Amino acid sequence: xxxxxxxxxxxxxxxxxxxxxxxxxxxxxxxSGVLRAKKLGLADIKDNxxxxxxxxGIYIPKEGDIVIGIVSKISGSTIIVDIRSPYQGAIPIxxxxxxxxxxxxxxxxxxxxxxxxxVKTFDGSSxxxxxxxxxxxxxxxEGFILEVEPAKVPRIIGKRQSMLSILREKTKxxxxxxxxxxxxxxxxxxxxxxxLKKALRKxxxxxxxxxxSDRISSFLSEELSD
Amino acid sequence: MxxxxxxxxxxxxxxxxxxxxxxxxxVDGRGFDEMRPIEVLNGTFTKAxxxxxxxxxxxxxxxxxxxDIGEPFPDTPDKGVLVSNTxxxxxxxxxxxxxxxxxxxxxIARVVDRAIRSADAIGLSSLVIEEGKLVxxxxxxxxxxxxxxxxxxxxxxxxxxxxxxxxxxxxxxxxDGEIEVKEEKWxxxxxxxxxxxxxxxxxxxxxxxxxxxxxxVAEAAITLAIDKDRRVCSIQKKHGHFTMxxxxxxxxxxxxxxxxxxxMIKEVI
Amino acid sequence: MxxxxxxxxxxxxxxxxxxxxxxxxxxIRPIRMTxxxxxxxxxxxxxxxxxxxxxxxxFGPREVHPKHLALPDKALIRTRYNMAxxxxxxxxxxxxxxxxxxxxxxxxxxxxxAIFVENxxxxxxxxxxxxxxxxxxxRVAGVNxxxxxxxxxxxxxxxxxxxxxxxxxxxxxICDPNHDEDMWGDADMPMAxxxxxxxxxxxxxxxxxxxxxxxEALEMGRRCIRFLYEMQKEALKRPYLIVERxxxxxxEV
Numbered sequence: 133x134x135x136x137x138x139x140x141x142x143x144x145x146x147x148x149x150x151x152x153x154x155x156x157x158x159x160x161x162x163x164s165g166v167l168r169a170k171k172l173g174l175a176d177i178k179d180n181x182x183x184x185x186x187x188x189g190i191y192i193p194k195e196g197d198i199v200i201g202i203v204s205k206i207s208g209s210t211i212i213v214d215i216r217s218p219y220q221g222a223i224p225i226x227x228x229x230x231x232x233x234x235x236x237x238x239x240x241x242x243x244x245x246x247x248x249x250x251v252k253t254f255d256g257s258s259x260x261x262x263x264x265x266x267x268x269x270x271x272x273x274e275g276f277i278l279e280v281e282p283a284k285v286p287r288i289i290g291k292r293q294s295m296l297s298i299l300r301e302k303t304k305x306x307x308x309x310x311x312x313x314x315x316x317x318x319x320x321x322x323x324x325x326x327x328l329k330k331a332l333r334k335x336x337x338x339x340x341x342x343x344x345s346d347r348i349s350s351f352l353s354e355e356l357s358d
Numbered sequence: 359m360x361x362x363x364x365x366x367x368x369x370x371x372x373x374x375x376x377x378x379x380x381x382x383x384x385v386d387g388r389g390f391d392e393m394r395p396i397e398v399l400n401g402t403f404t405k406a407x408x409x410x411x412x413x414x415x416x417x418x419x420x421x422x423x424x425x426d427i428g429e430p431f432p433d434t435p436d437k438g439v440l441v442s443n444t445x446x447x448x449x450x451x452x453x454x455x456x457x458x459x460x461x462x463x464x465x466i467a468r469v470v471d472r473a474i475r476s477a478d479a480i481g482l483s484s485l486v487i488e489e490g491k492l493v494x495x496x497x498x499x500x501x502x503x504x505x506x507x508x509x510x511x512x513x514x515x516x517x518x519x520x521x522x523x524x525x526x527x528x529x530x531x532x533x534d535g536e537i538e539v540k541e542e543k544w545x546x547x548x549x550x551x552x553x554x555x556x557x558x559x560x561x562x563x564x565x566x567x568x569x570x571x572x573x574x575v576a577e578a579a580i581t582l583a584i585d586k587d588r589r590v591c592s593i594q595k596k597h598g599h600f601t602m603x604x605x606x607x608x609x610x611x612x613x614x615x616x617x618x619x620x621x622m623i624k625e626v627i
Numbered sequence: 628m629x630x631x632x633x634x635x636x637x638x639x640x641x642x643x644x645x646x647x648x649x650x651x652x653x654x655i656r657p658i659r660m661t662x663x664x665x666x667x668x669x670x671x672x673x674x675x676x677x678x679x680x681x682x683x684x685x686f687g688p689r690e691v692h693p694k695h696l697a698l699p700d701k702a703l704i705r706t707r708y709n710m711a712x713x714x715x716x717x718x719x720x721x722x723x724x725x726x727x728x729x730x731x732x733x734x735x736x737x738x739x740x741a742i743f744v745e746n747x748x749x750x751x752x753x754x755x756x757x758x759x760x761x762x763x764x765x766r767v768a769g770v771n772x773x774x775x776x777x778x779x780x781x782x783x784x785x786x787x788x789x790x791x792x793x794x795x796x797x798x799x800x801i802c803d804p805n806h807d808e809d810m811w812g813d814a815d816m817p818m819a820x821x822x823x824x825x826x827x828x829x830x831x832x833x834x835x836x837x838x839x840x841x842x843e844a845l846e847m848g849r850r851c852i853r854f855l856y857e858m859q860k861e862a863l864k865r866p867y868l869i870v871e872r873x874x875x876x877x878x879e880v
Contacts, residue, residue, distance in 0.1 A: 145786020
């Protein structure tokens, strides 16, 4: 028996359903078999599975994620990267034979450099390995970094990148969204950057209200009209 | 622990802000001489004799003035006592750790205090009950709740408002040495309005009321207090270096800005 | 040298159970809860309860410094309860005193059972409770605010922890003692429960109660806590409802 509606705002501990339902993301089953929310978020009901889409929260790395990091320490063999998470990312500097197989120029990094990387492996608690070897990954030059709630990244990208396309077209900006809530932006001028910042804040606050794409589209048209 | 990842300002931020400044722009769209909006919250938030919770942009500070009575300092028997303290609360920033005030907190407290003291804004001599024996003591406790840059200026404004609102029960020292606390209250007479203006230097230009990102990128910073007669009454150069021209220029801008901020403070008290 | 002298009221409670502030035994003081009032904290909440003004903020999960404090299989939970110098009639010297240290621990023990600490191994979740204005019941207000701040920060929890103090004045069991009742009453019992299982995670008593009085107090506490839990839920959902309404209204135009 369902106790909440789809997309309803639920609080931690709130009863979501009883009976033949499967717990999805951020849902747990209590001692009496009731499915409950683990976080403040929106109830997401798909067939028999109930999940909660959190409305906020620190980024916890997942293998395969694309992240934007800041080089925070370089030792002899490892580059340590801050990815806005309790877990620091590590990029081992290639040695020996590996050197021949990779683009070593990518490893010419310094403290404070901003990089686009992929999460290679994460053991859940201490070892987080990143890679920059793939095409398109590595140091980001120029542009600016904006930070958003990691929980809102899927909304900022949108289904089949629909929201991201709107943002890119309307602000005529290059935009790369990291799963860790960092966004790299290259805008034609400060005006577009400020409009984009406002649009992102709007997405963050209104993510739970449907029709967001249209609203963002109109909002940006207005902000950038002259 | 000063250098954690939040403090490590990334290069893109540095370069971008510098580029903007070279084009006479700021990362939040303000003019170089423009302060962020100031909001004074309504309500009672403390048990202070005078208080103010204000926002300067997204920076939030809460100042409370507590009154007490006691002996004056031995070298100033004819003056009341003002004790200023600042707490950089851990709630305000991931970079603030719990514990006693560090050098930054102490410097900020002393900079705010110096502005008030150098202009004799509260008339310390008027806080005497009996010279050499009994004076009023005012404790200015400054709490930083949310750090988005320029704590000095925000705390100074909040302190002036809090002091201007401070009401203290009247105390008399009777002939037999007994202290009597009356029902009647007196209000602190804010006879001057020494306002601090902080400038950050980026790419050789001066930016008034730096936001946190600008503070982190600035090559130098300086705070000047202006009194009601438009005199510079206290200065604190923070980090970096300035030319004499830059400082004189900053003083000029601060002087021009004084009335706008002073008006707001007067209205709110 | 105090500028304010406390005076014990002549009557703490009338025969009909009317208290010094006009409340009946089961009534709680006016209360308002707001979340997300701080920008830099990961989660925050503000409670106005009677004359209390209490702020809670959460940072985390984040990296632990120094590293050797990190637990390999779960999050470390750190809590600090702190009273502002201007929170009391007589100025309180800044810095922790023995009472603050105890309350920090008690609050941590009240909240920790709610957190899925195994979800965040090797990290720390820092909870800060700042009492800006004190008016009896600061620790339970702190627990209520801390729960809200944790949820606001998106931390995985079994449920919210709601708290309330119960007291005894003569033969009356009262809910949410005010300052006079706290100072001059006969017993004081702060309580917290993890909702919705209603497991008690905070319980302290200061003052004697008979078996019957104790049971009545627990039951009174539970009822008050249920009420506060409803307020917590409303506070967490409110920002989203407000946005929804404003978007809807704008659409109509």
